[in-house]
Amino acid sequence: MAVIAWVVSFMALLGGLALRQDVPFRHADEIANGLLFAAFLACPLLWRDNPLGVPGKSRFMLCLAMILALPLVLMPGR
Numbered sequence: 001m002a003v004i005a006w007v008v009s010f011m012a013l014l015g016g017l018a019l020r021q022d023v024p025f026r027h028a029d030e031i032a033n034g035l036l037f038a039a040f041l042a043c044p045l046l047w048r049d050n051p052l053g054v055p056g057k058s059r060f061m062l063c064l065a066m067i068l069a070l071p072l073v074l075m076p077g078r
Contacts (some may be wrong), residue, residue, distance in 0.1 A: 011040035
């Protein structure tokens with residue numbers, strides 16, 4: 001589980017940084033902030049001691065739900 005969390009953390013961090021720098025569209029900043037927050041949630045090194053009492057699996061599932069809900073954010077509002 002920790003290896004998957006590291007992979008998701010690096011993917012979200014690099015995706016957020018790349019989106020912030022190189023992709024100019026209307027909601028790029030919001031999505032980049034969401035990806036950076038996902039990287040923060042998934043990083044096992046920052047949450048090793050459970051400072052807020054939230055176990056790692058719950059944080060990882062929250063991060064995975066955020067990533068899977070990203071297409072809903074990208075859908076245009078009508």
